[in-house]
Amino acid sequence: MNNKNSNKGNFLSRKQFEILIVCIVTGFIIGYSYNQAQDNRTSSSLNSQLFAQEDSYREELIEQQERNIELAEERNHLQDKIREYEKKYASNEKEYEQLVEEAEDLRLLLGELTAEGKGVRVTLQDAEYDPTAVNPNDYIVHESHVFKVLHELKISGAQAITINGQRLMANSYIHCNGPVITIDGKQHPAPFVIEAVGDSATLSASLNLKGGVINQLLNDNIVVTLEENQNIMMSKVKVES
Incomplete structure (x- = not known):
């Protein structure tokens, strides 16, 4: 009787042990499956995020490429304008230099x-008076004689002119008064x-020139001396305030 109960107890313990093992294995399988499912969901979520980020990068790259194309077109347009300005400047360079020289x-x-540079010196003197002459003024240098010299010098390209060291201006006034001339009040x-x-x-x-200014002055009994000078120096006009 006791042996039977003992065997029965041992049998139950083995059954329980087997059931326990099965439960443990089953639980392990369920837990593993759950973890795998969680991992798959996480992996799927990460993949979705990566795909979304990749699409974002692709769109940004496309936008940058389009912007680069726009900038390249703008650069080409500006280069064309620069070349146009260069051609225009080159064509007008001579005209510009001429205007600067004229100014x-x-x-x-x-x-x-x-004013400083090469030039000429013209000296006008009264001729010796002839007592038999009807008019003594025929032997005096007048403003008309001075003007003839000035006009010829100007049309021949004179850059600056002085009379007895006084610098002439464009609006200088010259007047003859007997044996003297007055230039701007002096x-x-x-x-x-x-x-x-x-x-x-x-x-x-x-x-x-033949028949030119010097010949005319000599005919008017004016003593004329012409010298070519290597260097003439003229100070600028001091404007009185």
């Missing part, structure tokens, strides 16, 4: 700039030394 010449004639006696800065060969040739 400087005008400033020289106005006496605003110091009197100067004969002889009258006229200096001009410019191409000395051209200025000299213009004055010496």
Whole structure:
């Protein structure tokens, strides 16, 4: 009787043990399956995020490429404008240089700039008076004689002119009063030394033309001396305030 109960008890313990093992294995399988499912869901979520981020990067890359194309077109347009300006400047460069030279010449004639360079010196003197002459004024240098020299020098390219050291301006006033001439209110006696800065060969040739200024002055009994100078210096006009 006791052996039967003992065997029965051992049998129950083995059954319980087997059931326990089955439960443990089953629980392990269920837990593993659950974890796998969780991992799959997490992996799927990460993949979705990665795909979304990749799409975002792709769109941003496309936008940058389009912007680069726009910038390249803008750069090409600006380069075309620069080339256009360069061509325009090159075509007008000579004209620009000519305008600058003309402006400087005008400033020289106005006496605003110091003048220095080659030129000529023309000296006009009264002739010796002839007592048998009817009119003694025929032997005196007059303003008309001075003007003839000045006009010829200017049209021959003189850049600056002085009379007895006084710089002439574009609006200078010259008046003859007997044996003296008045320039802008200042009197100067004969002889009258006229200096001009410019191409000395051209200025000299213009004055010496046959039938030109010097011939006319000699015919009017004026003593004329013409010199070509290597260097003439003229200070600019001081404007009184």
